[in-house]
Amino acid sequence: MELKKMGTLAAVLSLAGALLAGCGSAEEKATSDSGAEIVKVALSDEVNPPFLYTDDKNNPVGYDIDYLEEVEKKLDGKYEFDYQFGEEEGNLIGVSTNKFDFAINWFFKNPEREAKFLYGNPEYGYSMTALITRQDTDDIKTFEDLQGKKLAPMAPSGGLRTILNSYNEKNPDKAVEIETIEHPSNADNLKGLAEGKYDAVFLNVSTFDAVQKELNLDIKVGGIVSKEPVYIVYNKQNEELQKDINKATKELQEDGTLSELAEKWFDVDFFQDLNYINQEQYKFDGK
Structure with missing residues (x-):
């Protein structure tokens, strides 16, 4: 009887181990043909040009997308961003449940969200x-x-x-x-x-x-x-991803890339102070 119990226990432990191993593999990140880790990025279908909108082929374009493309270059093939559109609140739920790795769309900081998510640091725009x-x-x-x-x-x-x-x-x-x-x-x-x-x-x-x-x-x-600073919002498990993008974002600020993108999309470098932004030559007239 004792041997039978031990055998049954061993079988149960073996099955549990197999199930845990299966769960572990399911959590492994997918990779592209080039070996880059595929990162699931939630984009809001409530578009907000020039931060984010779609072109005539329904491809995402705007400041946010240009910024993320520059981040990919800085990280030299470590990540590949896979963009998926969804309703904004649904996207945040998706980030919290790890359906998405991060969401980007004009997100401000507030205490409620800071309790649930990781925020990018520094901000990627204003x-x-x-x-x-x-x-x-x-x-x-x-x-x-x-x-x-x-x-x-x-x-x-x-x-x-x-x-x-x-x-x-x-x-x-x-x-x-x-x-x-x-x-x-x-x-x-x-x-x-x-x-x-x-x-x-x-x-x-x-x-x-x-x-x-x-x-x-x-x-x-x-x-x-x-x-007002705007941030990427991450699932709390994605600390390594957040740190990598933080580092790339800081470098893009320091080398002037983000200022160039601001000029391209907003006609002004919004990384400068308000006095600079309000100079006479900067007119935001809906052109």
């Missing part, structure tokens, strides 16, 4: 925010200039609202009055601005450019008021 005004308005360039002016309504939450709330908390004597609506329309707000209903609209520059190309209104960027 989202510039601006006060949009009519062409004949020259006295609204900063939040301080909104005293006595009417700002277009904003959503109760989100990155833009957080920026304004932070400004108001730090400057209670010069706080900006904010009208809140649940789902503001950027197009309607910009039309209202052009018609004189509002004095300014607070928007990301890239969002303004995209809408302005469609509407062609008599409006402009009055002033860039902030540049």
